[in-house]
Amino acid sequence: MKRYIFICAVICGLAWSAHAKDVDPDVAQECARLWGSDYHMQLFCRKQQMRAKDEIRLQNFETSLRGDSTTQAAILNSKKLYRNGISEFNRFIDSCYSKAADITQYKICTVMDTYAQIRTGAKGRNGAQATEDRQIAQANRIFGKTQGKAIQKSIVGEAILAVIYDLNN
Structure with a gap:
């Protein structure tokens, strides 16, 4: 049983670290500055900011496809x-x-x-x-x-x- 818990912890840790790398460092820093030790709000802030950033990238891509x-x-x-x-x-x-x-x-x-x-x-x-x-x-x-x-x-x-x-x- 301990072995399964350890494996699960390793997999979850790898998944979390891979997800954490997807966050822009500027976004992470700003969310940490805004929310300090309230990590739930930091996480919420990061998700919202990265979602907005992805939406802007998509809009810029569509604009470039349309041409000037x-x-x-x-x-x-x-x-x-x-x-x-x-x-x-x-x-x-x-x-x-x-x-x-x-x-x-x-x-x-x-x-x-x-x-x-x-x-x-x-x-x-x-x-x-x-x-x-x-x-x-x-x-x-x-x-x-x-x-x-x-x-x-x-x-x-x-x-x-x-x-x-x-x-x-």
Whole structure:
């Protein structure tokens, strides 16, 4: 019987120490300062603060998935244009790229291009390689070969996440 109690105590101790490590040190320190030797309140404080911290992290993650306001506006515009048919939408994307002269304009075109690629199942003109080649060519035209591909990659990553997030919500 003593052996089972010892094993249980070891397991509980390991579980408690693993749980204690999940608490942010700043949270633990602040709760200890607020509640002193009232350990029930310290525990309650820690749980509440860590729950709130996790909720903030989740909100920040969802915000980053949606993209910034430029990305969101481009997705909204893409939805409207896509309803008119993919041919008209592709013509608009080409026109967008031809007028793009800075990173914001390029980003709008790239988000729309990515939207078209995902919505069409990456077929034909909107195939993965054709879309990437078009995006890189336009980035090189606007920013030069040295920066073009790096800018394209950073924007496309955000665009893909934002479009997929939007389509699934």
